[in-house]
Amino acid sequence: MTQRARNWLLIAPAGAWLLVMLVVPLSIVFVFSFGERAPSGGYVPAFTFEQYANLPARFTAFQNTLILAPLGTLMALLIAYPLAYQLAVRTSEKWKTLLLVLVIVPFWTSILIRSYAWIFILGGRGLPALLESIGIDDVRLIYTPFAVLVGIVYGYLPLMVFPVYVSLDRLDKRLLEASSDLGAHPVTTFFKVTLPMSVSGIATGCMLVFILLMGEFLIPALLGGGKVFFVGNALVDLFLQSRNWAYGSAVAMMLIVIMLVTVTLYMRLISKLNVQRDDAALM
């Protein structure tokens, strides 16, 4: 067998997987998006741009997703970074494993159950009752954008902690000592050494969380009470309630396009940052 043939053989399983699990379903969705809804629901073949023309009817869903997904990602980063920093740089080896396990533990329970728990915490007999006892009346938390934000940050936090942790853990601690020896203030060291060295971890974490959040529907449904609608909820609705597969497919295509564009722009930005850092390192 030639080297070339062997290479193809090695790629084949992954290629087949990609074809069956990604290319074929996506092609079906693409074809469906030009079709029409069957009279009692479902799909009939057609060639029309009507579904795409109707996309503005889901404007609010796209708007909610495009505001809350980046905001949730940013909040998760702001909470995860100090945590990951503490774990990677300040914690002794003895405690590290235990604390890391504690970060993973929530992942062992279904997100459905953990979100239900938040319904009780944010509901009238939870936090609002507590606030009332200290004199802050009539606070509404459940079924608000705030509740959804809390739910998504809570749910996706571990996905942000790990990539950032890994990048900080790999950081050569001698660089921090060197920076300090050369007279840099700890804050300067953080911004000039630690932060730039962890950009790849931040980038990975943000991508992971953002891409998953764009498709989220469970947390908005449970903690948003059907009022804080994501594109994911619109899709569930279009396929399961309106049974309009053609329109659902068009909405799904739109979501994919938006994701491809934002992720590409984001990757460009990150690689630019990395290039600048390399330039700085050369000087």
Place this chain on the structure above:
Amino acid sequence: MEDHISKQKFMQELRRYQKGSVTRRHFLGVTGLGAATAVMGAAVPGLRATTAMASDIGDRVVLATWPNYHDQANFDMFTDKTGAFMQVNVFGSNEEMLAKLQAGGSGWDVYVPTNYTITTYVEEDLIEPLDLSRLPNYDAAAFDKRFSDAGVVDGVVYAVPKNWGTTGMAVNTSHDGGKAFTSWKDFFDRTMDDYSGRTMVHDYQLTTIGAALNYHGYSFNSIDEAELADAEKLLIDVKPHLFAITSDYQPAMRSGDAWLTICWTGDGKQLNTDIPEIDYVLGKEGGELWSDYYAIPKGAPHMEAAYALINFMLDPEVNAREVMAHGYPVADSRTNDLLPEEILNDPILYPAADLLDALEFGAAQTLTDPNRAELIARFKSA
């Protein structure tokens, strides 16, 4: 058959049985447990197989149904009697149930469609005609025709009645300032006033659009475009004042977070029993009268078990226990004979005739109308 079975062979058979690739009878026979059970059964009367047990129906039955709609004790009893365990899938709307069956491979053996969906299931070839000889507990003459005739399409019985009920509203009266709710006009007007932020509506089209149509004095089933436009405007105006859009409204009503919701008979009864200040009210403009059925989807994987389950549930004694548990009335006079007076006289379960007469059964085109489907989707994503 051998007298002995090796450990490995036994475990293999057990695995196959657990995966459902062999029947219980095959498993018992091959492993010799059947013979052992028979010997034990003969010696211990309590272990003697019942007739249902003898007519091997498989190891499981999958039921697709609605929330708060069964008595778990009856399910346990069915499993004890037949050896088939019950797998229950709970749904929020007929639309969702139809979508799952249209997509194929639901894996259900029995489902619980509502009156207005059955002709659609027949048209789409998603429902099995029932062989009544396999349902000895079904007695057509015992049922009030008003609540059983939707199960018969073109003279063929596709579904047998489960329960009937109404769709009204549940109101927490401790906040109504002495002004009782009597209409859908009250429902929406006060949602925008003293009940603002405290109201819930269902998250699917039939009842939520229906109530908004009733507000304007239109038919609950209207598919007239101008009337639907009025309903949509009302719903969009009300949306900022809603607490939630959900069919799972009991938790928020019980915790006191919400004070008002669109509500079905049984949930209204359950809430009222536990929290007397929550009242169940029918809108005087009208609303929905409905009847749910037991049916078998085309190509159900456990057909024997499906018939066994439906027959079991239609046993008047079993059915009476169901009513006591979920609080939805049945149309079966044999079951009603077994129910206590206070249930038969309960105004939530059996509303006054003038209120009942104003109600409408949902229509098939109400379920399939694309404009209603798109209206509710626009309302939810607004």
